[in-house]
Amino acid sequence: MEERLMRKLGSGSLEFERYFSKKALGMKASEIRELLKLVESSNVISLAGGLPASETFPVEQIKEITKEVLEEHADKALQYGTTKGFTPLRLALARWMEKRYGIPTSKVEIMMVAGSQQALDLAGRVFINRGDIVVVEGPTYLAALQAFKYYDPEFLSIPMDHKGMRIDLLEEKLKKLKAQGKKVKFVYTVSTFQNPMGVTMSVDRRKRLVELADEYDFLIIEDSPYTELRYSGEPVPPVKHFDDTGRVIYLGTFSKILAPGFRLGWIAAQPQFIRKMEIAKQSIDLCANTLAQLIAWKYVEDGYLDEHIPEIVEFYKPRRDAMLKALEDFMPEGVGWTKPDGGMFIWVTLPEGIDTKMMLEKAVAKGVAYVPGEAFFAHRDVKNTMRLNFTYVPEEKIREGVKRLAEVIEAEMKSLGD
Ligand SMILES: Cc1ncc(COP(=O)(O)O)c(C=O)c1O
Incomplete structure (x- = not known):
């Protein structure tokens, strides 16, 4: 059986490697x-x-909401949607972020994506030129490194301690780079309950990071899938909360507060950044899963999430x-x-x-x-x-x-x- 299958696949005669792009060979x-x-x-x-524990998936609520969505909104839920995402969900999320994180809705636009992982790839696509300096935490989220690597940046890794990224060390590096006529394109941070360390960047460091972004002209990508999973201590506002100039691109996701199988996340950023990412997303998947978006809309809007x-x-x-x-x-x-x-x-x-x-x-x-x-x-x-x-x-x-x-x-x- 195995042998027959191999023959059918042409193993032995096809040199598969020959067909791959240079980029694919590098993966x-x-x-x-x-x-x-x-x-x-x-x-x-x-x-x-x-993985999150499957016991935390709100199966009964999802059943209830799915039934309602299909009975009342099947035309939208099963149709293609706009690339930016289902507007009532985007508005509900904007309101939720304003209430929860103090990020004024007037300052951000939201685009729905296929999990925040897609947002990381989009960030790579729209921001990274080969050789651009991308600052990451040392250690950082493995799949972000993989997503960015595809666009050939030069990584600058800044050590972490129990208060998150060592912003003092970042500042030293920024000074040195400036003296060499170089700039950082963006800083990627998993600011709260970081993957892999579990640590949270202190408020002082958050504020200083935003100041440095203004002073040295770089963007910040704040990836925040774990913020709501707090078991002790006081909530800390996102870096985006301290952002007056629109340099922070905030990534949220339903993976840890609903279920990762939905493959649904969002980007909250300046409309100009969203517009470019929207164009980039068009050629990837046209739009995020519409049925998932309508379920998520009811989940947020009707208070199930809270x-x-x-x-x-x-x-x-x-x-x-x-x-x-x-x-x-x-x-x-x-x-x-x-x-x-x-x-x-x-x-x-x-x-x-x-x-x-x-x-x-x-x-x-x-x-x-x-x-x-x-x-x-x-x-x-x-x-x-x-x-x-x-x-x-x-x-x-x-x-x-x-x-x-x-x-x-x-x-x-x-x-x-x-
Ligand atoms: C820091 C970080 N960013 C992004 C993701 C990807 O999440 P999503 O399921 O929203 O694509 C994860 C998943 O584990 C993560 O830990």
């Missing part, structure tokens, strides 16, 4: 993803994923707490980790000399998986970190997973000392 599947695929089907406790957010928070908080407690209970001296107030991830730092990528196979053999930190750095130059997810597996498994991981780390530290 590489991550070897870690390949390894983690195996993990999903075994008895390993995976703290590696980035009702559901506390339920998600209540579901995840014990999982965050369980992971922090397990880390405290089991990790050996010399291991550090972030203590996020929200989001989905905790970032663990091991003593220098340990390579978490090399260690992954041993961990999987002991029944636990994580994502090695290296891939989250634009220049892959940090080896001793890892990302743990606490939203997907239940508390008991989190505890057992961290215990197993601590044992693997302890053994690795010992062998390093020998």
Whole structure:
């Protein structure tokens, strides 16, 4: 069967590689993803994923709303829509952002996209010329690096601490670049409950970042999928809230507050930026999924979203707490980790000399998986970190997973000392 299929596909006679564009040849599947695929089907406790828990999907509300949408608005819900998106949803989101984040609706226009991942690609398309300097956090969201990389920027990675991007170090770099006659095109930040570290940029740094953007003339792309998943501490206004000149392009998404399967996100920015992204989007998919947009419209407009957010928070908080407690209970001296107030991830730092990528196979053999930190750095130059997810597996498994991981780390530290 296998052989027949291979023959049918012409394997052996076609040199597939010959047909790919240079860009496509440059695209590489991550070897870690390949390894983690195996993990999903075994008895390993995976703290590696980035998925929300399916128990948080508001299935009953979605059923109810879908029925209503199809009964009352089937003509719109099943038809092509405009590229910018379904206007009542865009207006509902603008009002929601004004109420929730203090971003005046008069200052932004909203375009619906196929998840914020599409917004990252659109940002690459409309802003990056080959060689442009793009500032990212070190570490940053892996798939943003992949999205931007396609447009050949030069990445400048700015270290992070528990208050987010080190804006003082960014300023130093900006000064140096200015002296060389160079400029940054944009700064990409996952400002709140960052992926992968879980940390939140402080208000002072947010304000300073916006000031620097004005002073050194760059844009800011603020990617904010986790803002509503807050389990402790006080809410922090988005960077966009402090933006008087329209330099901040804000990305939101329904993935973590409704369900990622909707593939629905939005961009809130100056109309001039939206217009260009709209043109870029036309040739990709014409418009975002209209049925999903109409369901999301009712979900926001009729108050389901505001009702559901506390339920998600209540579901995840014990999982965050369980992971922090397990880390405290089991990790050996010399291991550090972030203590996020929200989001989905905790970032663990091991003593220098340990390579978490090399260690992954041993961990999987002991029944636990994580994502090695290296891939989250634009220049892959940090080896001793890892990302743990606490939203997907239940508390008991989190505890057992961290215990197993601590044992693997302890053994690795010992062998390093020998
Ligand atoms: C920082 C960040 N940006 C964007 C995305 C993509 O989200 P979406 O499902 O909206 O495409 C994710 C998903 O995990 C993320 O962590």
